[in-house]
Amino acid sequence: MSRRKRNDKRSLSDELKWWDTFPWWGIAIVAILSWMGYQIVTKDSYDLAWDRVIPGISITITATLQAFAIALALGLLAGMGQLSKNVIFRNLARTYVEFIRGIPILPLIFTVALVLLPQLQNALGFKLSFQMRATVTLAFIYGAYMAEIFRGGIQSIAIGQVEAGRSLGLSRRQTMNSIVLPQAMRAIIPPLGNDFIAILKDTSLLSVLGVLEITQRARQFSASTFKFREGYFVLAFIYLILTLGLSLLLGVLERRMTRDDRGVRSNRGID
């Protein structure tokens, strides 16, 4: 009986109160970041760690941007390749994607950077700097992930769109460029943004190759001073600032892309 009584007091309503929708998590994140920043600014041992780690940020950012750009090109090529009419292209692209997706990133980094790329260098007679080799390795891996994003985005466009284009006399290429790709971009951009952040985080794996990005610097600092807490605390702080900043930026871009004025509904909420 008491149970029914309590239910009677509640009103049945689907209206949301402000505290239901307020971004409390944002407050929590800002609070945590402020606290971390405060530690770093006020405590000398953290300050020391900061000074040792932060010079690596240019390598982290450069490697991220370069790897993303190369992966984008590889991904578009392999994604389109998988949809190609040409049986050789299609199977080459599929082999690449399945090979990469079947192996965890860390062993892949060793394999590609220390075995595959050096052999390719010898065979084709070019020379990459060590850091570039590490970057290309990351791009090679993410290219396969992006290929699946491009393929999925293109395949999400209804066949009727292609038929309408072709029946107006547009060629395969014209139909792809003017009709399919512009629509597919809507489905492609959000996951590409996720991969951009994922690449940023995975540049940390390049530390196993000895690239002097922030993770490697934090490891060196911690190992040589035994200040593990300070070293990794600062490292986590830097990554958080970078990734949270980026996802804010990407959120704005995404909202602009999926805004309701270009004829396609945004995917927010029920409509």
Add this chain to the structure above:
Amino acid sequence: MISIKNLSKTFNKNIHAVKDVDLEIAEGEVVVIVGPSGSGKSTVLRCINRLEIPTKGSISIDGVELTDPECDIDTIRAEVGMVFQQFNLFPHLTVKENICLAQRKVRKRSKSESNEMTMKQLLRVGIPDKADSYPRQLSGGQQQRVAIARSLAMEPKIMLFDEPTSALDPEMVKEVLDVMLELASEGMTMAVVTHEMGFAKAAGDRLVFMDEGMVVEIGPPGQVFENPAEQRTRDFFDKILY
């Protein structure tokens, strides 16, 4: 103008959608194809601009053989307008951009030429004020009229309609049929797959009744409706006409 001989289309090696269809469509003629669903009428239509590749037989348009692997299909398609059941407007482009796209890329018209043609066709289908709207801002009937205008802007020699009113709300069927009736009266060569028997009677020069992938009967619409020669045709019309 269009000559279809022994056309067969098989899907997945064992589904016979179309079997040995022969059909001639003369210039200026309006041919209406009717029949139960799955009878192969849409497949025949889609073979005419090679959206489906015939398994057997031949199709020629103005003497050009479509089943010849050497033929330039894009050039032929530019001469053959197609209107789909689901409209298939490009949702990321405005109405005007929808209609201009192929004019610019295929017909190589200048911006002002294609704009002029676009407005002319929009006026013809009765919605010149929607030029800057996006497709989703239009009603189904308006969208289908834009799709018709998009095809007409290419100045095709023949128009194919694949159940153009089947996806429309009932109150919008007439505005689309009116446009098609006017087109027929202007002498456009048309092949129309439809369930609108009123349209077939009013505009059709010949009615083709198909069942199970085969042409059962061809004749003037009035005759086929009222006095069909075949029992299967009679059964079909008994079910749908009241």
